[in-house]
Amino acid sequence: MSGALRTKFTETFGVEHPIVQGGMQWVGRAELVAAVANAGALGMVTALTQPTPEDLVKEIARTRELTDKPFGINLTILPAITPPPYDEYRQVIVESGVTIVETAGSNPGPHLPQFHAAGIKVLHKCTSVRHAIKAQDLGVDGISIDGFECAGHPGEDDIPGLVLIPAAAKHITIPMIASGGFADARGLVAALALGADGINMGTRFMCTEESPIHQNIKQSIVDSTERDTELIFRTLRNTARVASNSVSREVVEILAGGGQFEQVRDLVSGARGKTVYELGDPEAGIWSVGTCQGLIDDIPSAGALIERIVREAREIITGKLGQMVL
Numbered sequence: 371m372s373g374a375l376r377t378k379f380t381e382t383f384g385v386e387h388p389i390v391q392g393g394m395q396w397v398g399r400a401e402l403v404a405a406v407a408n409a410g411a412l413g414m415v416t417a418l419t420q421p422t423p424e425d426l427v428k429e430i431a432r433t434r435e436l437t438d439k440p441f442g443i444n445l446t447i448l449p450a451i452t453p454p455p456y457d458e459y460r461q462v463i464v465e466s467g468v469t470i471v472e473t474a475g476s477n478p479g480p481h482l483p484q485f486h487a488a489g490i491k492v493l494h495k496c497t498s499v500r501h502a503i504k505a506q507d508l509g510v511d512g513i514s515i516d517g518f519e520c521a522g523h524p525g526e527d528d529i530p531g532l533v534l535i536p537a538a539a540k541h542i543t544i545p546m547i548a549s550g551g552f553a554d555a556r557g558l559v560a561a562l563a564l565g566a567d568g569i570n571m572g573t574r575f576m577c578t579e580e581s582p583i584h585q586n587i588k589q590s591i592v593d594s595t596e597r598d599t600e601l602i603f604r605t606l607r608n609t610a611r612v613a614s615n616s617v618s619r620e621v622v623e624i625l626a627g628g629g630q631f632e633q634v635r636d637l638v639s640g641a642r643g644k645t646v647y648e649l650g651d652p653e654a655g656i657w658s659v660g661t662c663q664g665l666i667d668d669i670p671s672a673g674a675l676i677e678r679i680v681r682e683a684r685e686i687i688t689g690k691l692g693q694m695v696l
């Protein structure tokens with residue numbers, strides 16, 4: 371018996387383990403992605419963390435110096451007043467020779483022809499069954515379905531994974547990854563039982579040795595519980611799950627009281643959020659984290675984490691669950 375778990379996802383995307391490190395702004399850099407890849411899982415360099423498309427070229431090269439295993443690039447396409455040059459980032463990705471892209475944020479349709487022409491497999495991340503079906507119809511190669519538990523943007527439907535994953539599984543025939551709230555082997559086995567072909571994790575990988583953020587923030591994740599997140603931008607229908615701190619609570623209060631985006635713009639600025647990770651003050655700004663921080667008790671290397679999840683998942687499947695069958 372080999373050490374791996376084989377699923378439709380591992381076969382289609384050519385990785386050893388059914389575990390993905392999803393795109394993470396400021397966190398999805400070469401060190402973490404390479405560590406995930408070297409352990410046989412799929413890491414995503416996060417394109418927009420790099421200030422320019424040229425910087426992304428360098429970050430992909432840096433990742434290649436650290437691993438010869440496959441890795442992907444996350445391209446998050448969100449509406450913005452001054453949008454980043456998405457087409458230029460896409461061009462860099464196409465020319466880089468990477469074979470996997472994670473799209474998120476909006477319709478992947480306009481980007482698919484160029485990715486597919488370059489032989490790139492597209493894993494599209496979305497937060498509802500209807501968007502998953504649409505992406506499948508458009509021809510993406512895999513779906514990552516992100517439940518209400520997740521860090522970042524859970525959408526506006528508030529459907530947790532326990533319902534969202536099997537609801538999506540009724541319709542999705544291409545490989546499907548379950549996302550949001552996964553942090554350990556129990557989650558992986560549950561996701562497989564619910565009809566997914568693997569898991570995507572953000573918060574859990576943020577809290578690993580190779581994650582390029584300040585140690586204080588990793589410790590804050592270890593010290594926090596599942597209750598320590600806030601949902602900001604609810605009234606703007608652009609909900610984001612972030613760490614509960616004085617800044618995020620103020621944002622919630624202002625918007626719930628009828629305030630508009632202008633009144634919270636400075637509080638939620640990306641520059642402030644970035645200093646959280648650089649200087650290690652969890653109160654310095656807004657930063658994404660999921661409810662599964664309540665399940666996280668340590669800061670292992672990404673490789674040790676992946677090895678542990680796969681080993682324990684095998685033990686649960688062949689041991690505890692197998693023994694229940696009379």
Ligand SMILES: Cc1cc2nc3c(=O)[nH]c(=O)nc-3n(C[C@H](O)[C@H](O)[C@H](O)COP(=O)(O)O)c2cc1C
Pocket residue numbers: 391392393394395396397416444446473474475495516519520521522523549550551552570571572573574576657658659660661662
């Ligand atoms: C710090 C952080 C930054 C994130 N940034 C992005 C991003 O830029 N693009 C994206 O598609 N998802 C982003 N996500 C979401 C993750 O890729 C993933 O979908 C989510 O974390 C899954 O939920 P979990 O945190 O419960 O594992 C981010 C998550 C975290 C924790």
